[in-house]
Amino acid sequence: MPEVELLLRSRRVVTPEGVRAASVAVAGGRIAALLPHSAQAPPGAAVADFGDDALLPGLVDTHVHVNDPGRTEWEGFHTATRAAAAGGVTTLVDMPLNSLPPTTTVPNLHVKQAVAGPKAHVDVGFWGGALPTNRADLRPLHEAGVFGFKAFLSPSGVEEFPPLGPRELEAAAREIAGFGGLLIVHAEDPGRLDAAPAAEGPRYAGFLASRPRTAENEAIDALIALARRLEVRIHILHLSSADALPAIAAAKADGVPVTAETCPHFLTLTAEEVPDGATEFKCCPPIREAANQDALWAGLAAGTVDCVVSDHSPCTTDLKVPDFGRAWGGISSLQLGLPVLWTEARRRGHTLHDVARWTATAPAALASLGCKGAIAPGRDADFAVLAPDETFTVDAAALHHRNPVTAYAGRTLHGVVRSSWLRGRKIADRGTPLAGPVGRLLERA
Ligand SMILES: [Zn+2]
Numbered sequence: 092m093p094e095v096e097l098l099l100r101s102r103r104v105v106t107p108e109g110v111r112a113a114s115v116a117v118a119g120g121r122i123a124a125l126l127p128h129s130a131q132a133p134p135g136a137a138v139a140d141f142g143d144d145a146l147l148p149g150l151v152d153t154h155v156h157v158n159d160p161g162r163t164e165w166e167g168f169h170t171a172t173r174a175a176a177a178g179g180v181t182t183l184v185d186m187p188l189n190s191l192p193p194t195t196t197v198p199n200l201h202v203k204q205a206v207a208g209p210k211a212h213v214d215v216g217f218w219g220g221a222l223p224t225n226r227a228d229l230r231p232l233h234e235a236g237v238f239g240f241k242a243f244l245s246p247s248g249v250e251e252f253p254p255l256g257p258r259e260l261e262a263a264a265r266e267i268a269g270f271g272g273l274l275i276v277h278a279e280d281p282g283r284l285d286a287a288p289a290a291e292g293p294r295y296a297g298f299l300a301s302r303p304r305t306a307e308n309e310a311i312d313a314l315i316a317l318a319r320r321l322e323v324r325i326h327i328l329h330l331s332s333a334d335a336l337p338a339i340a341a342a343k344a345d346g347v348p349v350t351a352e353t354c355p356h357f358l359t360l361t362a363e364e365v366p367d368g369a370t371e372f373k374c375c376p377p378i379r380e381a382a383n384q385d386a387l388w389a390g391l392a393a394g395t396v397d398c399v400v401s402d403h404s405p406c407t408t409d410l411k412v413p414d415f416g417r418a419w420g421g422i423s424s425l426q427l428g429l430p431v432l433w434t435e436a437r438r439r440g441h442t443l444h445d446v447a448r449w450t451a452t453a454p455a456a457l458a459s460l461g462c463k464g465a466i467a468p469g470r471d472a473d474f475a476v477l478a479p480d481e482t483f484t485v486d487a488a489a490l491h492h493r494n495p496v497t498a499y500a501g502r503t504l505h506g507v508v509r510s511s512w513l514r515g516r517k518i519a520d521r522g523t524p525l526a527g528p529v530g531r532l533l534e535r536a
Contacts, residue, residue: 093119103145117472120514148451149181149473154400161191168210174491176519178426179475187220188252211530236534239273245281268323278310291416293368298415307332327351331376333386352398368413399449430506472515
């Protein structure tokens with residue numbers, strides 16, 4: 092057992108059991124023990140006392156599009172991981188598309204790892220991608236350490252990452268089930284999207300009508316049926332339609348291996364408030380009505396939705412033309428996810444304990460990252476220190492994202508991230524990344 096090098100004290104330590112005053116002993120970059128708040132520091136150990144600021148597990152954001160290499164003018168590992176560190180996110184798992192190459196073969200994964208390693212300010216893992224043409228690559232990618240496989244059922248937005256048809260989906264699911272892997276899916280049914288009126292122009296209502304709830308609901312029904320039949324683990328990405336919650340809840344109650352995530356934008360922004368031409372609010376599936384948002388919160392409270400992750404999907408400002416048909420779809424929020432979520436969660440009576448479960452513990456469990464996601468002995472000493480009652484106003488230009496585009500510009504949020512810690516080392520202080528690229532590349536255990 093290495094010696095305790097650091098003692099972190101807070102009157103609000105957010106543990107899996109609840110929030111309490113404690114001192115967290117760190118040894119060898121890991122959490123060694125939770126001690127009484129008044130515990131003496133061992134000789135030679137540094138002490139950081141956060142007073143009333145909350146000590147949360149560092150966020151584990153399993154849905155980030157870094158786009159590096161290939162579309163680094165949209166985002167890159169340097170900017171994304173610095174934004175993550177500033178926002179309390181200490182682990183991110185990169186999506187397999189929007190970079191060139193996409194993460195769909197082992198050589199491509201190695202390209203991504205080589206690019207990310209020297210730039211990673213937080214720990215970085217990778218999802219693989221399932222394409223119509225790469226079934227033989229799935230097992231080698233699994234063995235090379237990707238955390239699971241992303242698939243689309245409808246066009247992804249980039250031509251190098253085509254969707255799976257029903258037979259291809261089934262074949263990929265069988266292959267993934269064969270090695271005990273995880274399939275993560277953008278769930279929108281292409282037939283329902285094709286049948287809807289096409290999006291065009293600056294009106295948000297037209298865009299919303301082009302991505303109807305039925306497209307999500309039917310895709311999710313089909314995925315649940317597949318998970319039930321093949322006993323393959325399926326994770327529903329970025330759930331927007333609350334209509335699908337009863338089906339997900341029923342499947343879970345039956346023991347079907349299905350999980351779901353939603354995103355801060357679905358929980359805090361509503362279709363009713365999107366101004367004309369404001370395509371920084373465009374994402375797929377779309378932000379829906381206020382009543383739908385209330386139901387999503389109920390699904391989260393009930394445990395039907397497991398995780399809240401960013402789906403940070405940035406682009407350059409010129410791609411956000413004021414036309415919902417032509418603009419790139421994606422919302423940038425990597426640095427803001429924690430305060431955005433906390434602002435609304437506290438208003439609705441949720442606690443920091445809930446927020447830690449949704450943003451750290453559950454995503455770590457999804458990716459089988461046993462060393463992340465909780466303030467508990469044996470886990471990595473990754474933390475976000477949050478002043479939960481303090482407020483700030485979002486200035487897009489001050490964010491560390493590559494491009495100053497965000498749907499939250501000008502909003503006043505509760506919860507200031509004071510500092511972030513990775514394996515016992517401070518990596519950001521008051522919004523400024525420190526320590527350089529000390530993040531590690533993570534592989535599935
Ligand atoms: Zn995404």
